[in-house]
Amino acid sequence: MPEIAEVRTVAKTLNERIVGKKIIGVTINYSKIIDGDAKYFEEIVKDKHILSVDNYGKWLFFSLGEYTIMSHLRMEGKYFIKEITEDVEKHEHIIFHLEDGTDLRYHDTRKFGRMRVVKTDEIYKTPEISKLGIEPDNKALTGEYLYNMVHNSNLPIKALLLDQSIINGLGNIYANEVLFAAGVHPETLGNKITLNDAKKMVEGAKVIIAKATEMGGTTIRSYTSSLGVYGSYQSELMVQSRDKEKCKVCGSDIQKIRVGGRGTYFCPKCQKRK
DNA sequence: AGTGCGACCCGAACGC
DNA sequence: TGCGTTCGGGTCGCAC
Numbered sequence: 001m002p003e004i005a006e007v008r009t010v011a012k013t014l015n016e017r018i019v020g021k022k023i024i025g026v027t028i029n030y031s032k033i034i035d036g037d038a039k040y041f042e043e044i045v046k047d048k049h050i051l052s053v054d055n056y057g058k059w060l061f062f063s064l065g066e067y068t069i070m071s072h073l074r075m076e077g078k079y080f081i082k083e084i085t086e087d088v089e090k091h092e093h094i095i096f097h098l099e100d101g102t103d104l105r106y107h108d109t110r111k112f113g114r115m116r117v118v119k120t121d122e123i124y125k126t127p128e129i130s131k132l133g134i135e136p137d138n139k140a141l142t143g144e145y146l147y148n149m150v151h152n153s154n155l156p157i158k159a160l161l162l163d164q165s166i167i168n169g170l171g172n173i174y175a176n177e178v179l180f181a182a183g184v185h186p187e188t189l190g191n192k193i194t195l196n197d198a199k200k201m202v203e204g205a206k207v208i209i210a211k212a213t214e215m216g217g218t219t220i221r222s223y224t225s226s227l228g229v230y231g232s233y234q235s236e237l238m239v240q241s242r243d244k245e246k247c248k249v250c251g252s253d254i255q256k257i258r259v260g261g262r263g264t265y266f267c268p269k270c271q272k273r274k
Numbered sequence: 275a276g277t278g279c280g281a282c283c284c285g286a287a288c289g290c
Numbered sequence: 291t292g293c294g295t296t297c298g299g300g301t302c303g304c305a306c
Contacts, residue, residue, distance in 0.1 A: 171300070
């Protein structure tokens with residue numbers, strides 16, 4: 001499950017490997033990945049150079065100049081660079097053929113990812129992007145901001161941390177880790193969160209995302225490698241995927257529950273319910 | 275408007 | 291061993 005740390009790592013790697021290359025054609029093996037008309041996508045992308053690859057939260061932006069390809073990896077989307085002569089794998093749904101004889105291949109086992117082309121100057125007006133909140137590493141993300149966004153809500157804080165219109169780029173893994181770092185029980189309602197809790201969560205999010213990004217993201221079962229890059233943050237995880245294991249701080253058994261329909265891991269001693 | 279939940283997907287893990 | 295069932299988890303769309 002690529003979250004902001006993983007997406008940032010993908011953007012960085014793609015920048016090093018494909019910027020400046022020209023797309024000479026596209027093969028679309030599963031057109032539902034493309035939002036909008038697949039033919040239009042093909043026409044826009046063909047014969048354009050990739051000028052840069054950036055991320056905004058979990059979105060990747062491939063700048064082609066006047067147009068930009070927006071790509072969201074959702075659960076299991078990955079990019080690979082391969083020689084055009086290599087066999088196409090079962091889950092390689094979108095293949096960009098580059099002028100130098102290599103392919104940029106979009107691989108997505110579960111077909112949840114989406115991509116589309118937009119006019120570059122309209123990206124931030126699109127419904128997908130315009131509603132997004134503040135990225136964790138942005139100075140504008142403060143304890144006061146988070147407190148203001150959650151303190152009138154009846155939803156559990158875990159669900160609020162995953163709301164992309166509040167914090168842009170936080171996903172399930174790091175939301176679990178942030179709650180542990182702040183000592184907040186995941187089911188605490190937004191209106192029970194104190195300013196101090198909010199400050200600790202924001203600080204935790206900044207530290208955790210920065211460290212995870214530095215380590216290339218997290219490699220766990222459902223999100224393995226991309227572009228031959230293996231993240232190593234999994235060794236730092238305090239609660240995620242550690243059901244029934246011992247808390248690294250207090251030795252209690254980590255518990256797994258469902259909050260808002262999502263797998264949630266926490267330490268019942270370090271994260272007391274209010 | 276705010277909230278909850280099924281749908282989208284497929285493979286791995288699980289239960290018997 | 292083998293087969294059927296459940297789980298996962300980002301986001302959208304629909305129902306209330």
